[in-house]
Amino acid sequence: MALDPQHLADLHKSGLTDATIEQAGFVSLRPCDIERETGVGALPVLSVYRIPFDNGYSRFKLFYSEDAPVGVKRPKYIQKSGQANRLYIPATLAESELQSFSTLYFTEGEKKALKATQEGLPCIGITGLWNWKRKGTDDLIPDFGKINLAGREIVIVPDSDWLDLGKDENPKNLKSAVYRFATALMLRGAVVKIAYLPADKTGKVGLDDYLMQHSVADFSELKHEKVFPRSCFRNEVGSLYFYGVKDGMFETPVKIAAAVEVLAFTRDNRNEAWGKMLRFRDKDNVDHFWAMPMELLSGDGSELRSKLYEKGLPYISVGRKHRPLLLNYLQTAQPDKGRRARCVDRTGWHDESLFVLPVGSIGTNGDEPIVYQGKTDPVISQKGSVQDWIENVGIYCVGNSRLLFSASMAFVAPLLYSVSTENFGANLFGSSSTGKTTGLKVACSVWGGREYMLRWRATGNGLEGIATAHNDLFMGLDELAQVSSHEAGxxxxxLANGAGKTRANRDGEARASKKWRTCFLSTGEITLSEHVASSGKKIKAGxxxxxxxxxxxxxxxxxxxDLHGFDNGAKLSQHLNAAVGDYYGAVGIAYLMQVVEDAQELPDAIRKERAAFVAAVCPKGADGQVSRVAGFFGLVAAAGEYATINRLTGWQEGDARTATAVCFKAWLDNRGGAGAKEVDRILEDVRLFIENHGDSRFALKDGDDTRTIINRAGYRDNEHYYILPETFKREILKGHNVALAKKVLIERGILQPGNDTNRHTKKIRIDNQTMNVFVINADNLNGVGEP
Ligand SMILES: Nc1ncnc2c1ncn2[C@@H]1O[C@H](COP(=O)(O)OP(=O)(O)OP(=O)(O)O)[C@@H](O)[C@H]1O
Ligand SMILES: [Mg+2]
Known part of the structure; x- marks a missing residue:
């Protein structure tokens, strides 16, 4: 017999004879075959024997080389992962038993079924008290089709401990497993009994143990409880049914909805906000997981129904009588094994070793799964591989400082938690069709498809929800000018503050405000500071x-x-716009996995890289604000470099750092003393406008101007041009930072400063009308232009 002595001893312990063992075909695996045959990887497995089922299917019993550490549970029996549950029909069971009408026994485990069959009780093994059902339903697994159940007496023989409490004093939910099994059998026409094995001093007793000590006659004397039909809900393939009972018989079932499975109880960290984790399929066969708040069951259920519909549940019975049934089901349904999960209402770090995403979590959590249950979902999604993204998007960033910066920015947010730094954002500003939105899309493609990019306009109302849903994730916001300056402020x-408003709830208690960590990148034709400032709200220096x-x-x-061989900017922009629609998200997930793995060492490495960046770019004697922004940029550089050394970008080491330094310089130039180039361009644009339109679009201020002036830009006299504010800002200074431009023009004596230090307009009267205008001194306009 090809069996290891240890394995043989184990089988003898169940009272199996050598003949039974031989006939059942147990085999010890050669050590070199263990991993390939069983798929166990990391476990310290010493030896394994195979339990053959039919059709080449097997389960394995594992023997370990060391005891499991306290609190760690290791499986004793396994099947290859991904394989569905099967019935163990002992090879020793006569084929004719399957189709006969004689009593048939079901027990938990292969050895127990073999032992019972050996002793003359025809018995089939289920591999666990839950393993008789098809995943996600209450239907019997297909193997039951081999067995005649109609009109037959079936006895379920669970281990003696099935009604005991678990270690935590909670029911083990095995009762539910056994009765649901009984119901499934009854619906196939069986008459079902449950046999009660008595526990003994040593603890749990299985059918094999019992039959070692007692005879079959003793067994038949044990309590055999007959199970009667009780009304119940059942998920069958595709649909959820209600089975009523009349005169001890099941009635015709009522279909109440498409199948909805209850996977786990959920609750938050304070053990409040209870819910149930549901799973159901939409019409495209896509699985949906939703942590349904129990509070939705309190009303008439209409809110619940609309949520379910919105999430894709294809069908709910509309009959007035049936409607309460769905609520009833969701109220009473127990998850298999009483499973529990914690729910959190924001994405991001749960603790140092777990990062929560709506699409599943990355990392490990000590006791139970953590699920995301928020009002809004950030649309993290994936198309194409990391390599696809690198080849079609990543490499085009090389040599392009704004693209390298934008994409690096997308990597920053998950680092904020461990490096413990504040939120911050950047805004790419400039005239239309320069490629700003393209840059933003490149950044967003790290995490998701077209839907990942947000629009300023759409954020207004749901901002707090959106921001919590992007906690520890990147936010991309397009088109700043589409919200009012007040709102943008x-x-x-x-966003930068990282916290929502504190509000009072219905009882007047202050409700904790929502909090988030995020980095955001925005685009706009104007600067954010300027837009915010123009709302009249002073924005705090911080x-x-x-x-x-x-x-x-x-x-x-x-x-x-760098155009990478494209004819012009528009062509490169078009290429990138197409590529980000085809390749996205894989890089973000791979990045997060790396970050979770490196969680220990990463913060120090990032801080070091940041410090080096600040030292390199910060001008001597720079004020505190400048070094703070340098610190943020340092984080962007560090994130880009970290992604690069982990082969997620296709860039060379140093690319992200250099590009971020270039962007920092551009920020610095724009902020204070403007860069010389920008000043030149402002002066040039003003001169050009006056040259081109000084006559045609300006009416004479005093005296009669009989001409019809189309598209008037303002008025003039011998020394001045009085320019209408809209024309000044939108036409003449188009594409410039208006605040900076005013400063430059005033310094050069071209623009007359106004009384209001912000606006610098002056009031003039024309035809008894007062209007605000910008006053340009014509003489100085043509001067050398030095302050
Ligand atoms: N660098 C560039 N040079 C020339 N044309 C460009 C450049 N970048 C983009 N474009 C053109 O502008 C179009 C829009 O690009 P994109 O949306 O990125 O610009 P934008 O700067 O966001 O403009 P807007 O301010 O209008 O939103 C592109 O399809 C392309 O035709
Ligand atoms: Mg744009």
Whole structure:
């Protein structure tokens, strides 16, 4: 017999004779075959024997070389992962038994079934008290089709401990497993009994143990409880049914909805906000997981129904009588094994070793799964591989400072937690069609498809929800100008602050405000600071430095410096726009996995890299605000470099760092003393406008001007041009930072400073009308232009 002595002893312990063992075909595996045959990887397995089922299917009993550490449970029996449950029909059981009408026994485990069969009780093994059902349903697994159940007496023989409490004093939920099994058998026409094995001094007794000590006659004397039909809910393939009972018989079932499985009880860290984790399928066969708050069961259920519909549940019975049944089911259904999960309402770090995403979590959690149960889902999704992204998107960033910066920015948010730093955002600003949105899309493609990018306009109402849903994740916000300056201020303020408003709940208690960590990148034709400032709201210095405005225009090809062989910026932009629609998300997930794995050493490494960056770029004697922004940029550089050395970008080491330094310089130039180039361009644009339109679009201020002036830009006299504010800002200074431009023009004596230090307009009267205008001194306009 090809059996290891230890294995043989184990089989003898169940009272199996050598003949039975031989006939059942147990085999000890050769050590070199263990991993390949069983799929066990990391476990310290010493030896394994195979338990053959039919059709080449097997289960394995594992023997370990060492005891499991306290609190760790190791499986004794396994099947290859991914294989469905099967029935163990002993080879010693006569074929004719399957189709006969004589009593048939079911017990938990292969050896027990063999022993019972050996003693003359025809018995079939289930591999666990839950393993008789098809996943996600209450239907019997297909193997039951080999057995005649109709009109037959079936006795279920669980181990003696099935009604005991678990270690935590909670029911083990095996009762539910046994009765649901009984129900499934009854619905196939069986008459079902449960045999009660008595426990003994040593603890749990299985059918094999019992039959070692007692005779079959003793067994038949034990309590055999007949199970009667009770009304119940059952998920069958595709649908959820209600089975009523009348006169001791099941009635015709009522279909109440598409199948909805209850997977686990959920509750938050304070053990409140209870819910149930549901799973159901939509019409496209896509599985949906939803942690349903129990509070939705309190009303008439209409909110619950609309949520379920919205999430894709294809069908709910509308009959007035049936409707309460769904609520009833969701109220009473128990998850298999009484499973529990914690729910959290934000993505991101749960603790140092677990990162929560709506699509599943990365890392490990000590006792139970953590599930995301938020109001809004960030649309993290994946198409194509890491390599696809690198080849089609990543490599085009090389040599392009704004793209390298944007993509690096997308990697920062998950680092904020361990490096414990504040939120911050950057805004790529500049004139239309320079490629700003393209840059933003490249950043977003690290995490998801087209839906990942948010729009400023759409954030207003749901901001707090959106931000908590992006906790520890990147946020990309397009088109700043589409929200009012007032709103932009509020949004930017809140995002950078990392906290929502504290509100009172119905009882008047202050409800904790929502909090988040995030990094955001925005685009706009104007600077964020300027837009915010123009709302009249003073933005606090602290907030201002957490929002860095970076000119999108590199002075070469709009946003781009290196066209990678494309004819022009538009072509490269078009390529990138197409590529980010085809390849996205894989890099973000791979990055997170790396970050979780490196969680221990990473913060120090990142801090070091950041410090080096600050030292390299920060001008001597720079003020505190500048070094703070340098610190944020340092984090961007560090994130980009970290992603690069982990082969997630296709860039060379140093690329992200250099690009971030270039962007920092651009920020610095734009912020204070402007870069010389930008000043030149402002002066040039003003001169050009006056040259081109000084006559045609300006009416004479005093005296009669009989001409019809189309598209009037303002008025003039011999020394001045009085320019209408809209024309000044939108036409003449188009693409410039208006605040900076005013400063430059005033310094050069071209623009007359106004009384209001912000606006610098002056009031003039024309035809008895007062209007605000910008006053340009014509003489100085043509001067050398030095302050
Ligand atoms: N660097 C560039 N040079 C020339 N044309 C460009 C450049 N980048 C983009 N474009 C053109 O502008 C179009 C829009 O690109 P994108 O949305 O990135 O620009 P944007 O800067 O966000 O503009 P807007 O301010 O209008 O939103 C592209 O399809 C392309 O035709
Ligand atoms: Mg745009």
């Amino acid at each position: 509020e949004i930017a303020y809140m 907030q201002e430095v957490r929002l860095a405005d970076i000119p999108a225009d590199t002075g070469k090809h709009g946003l781009f410096e």
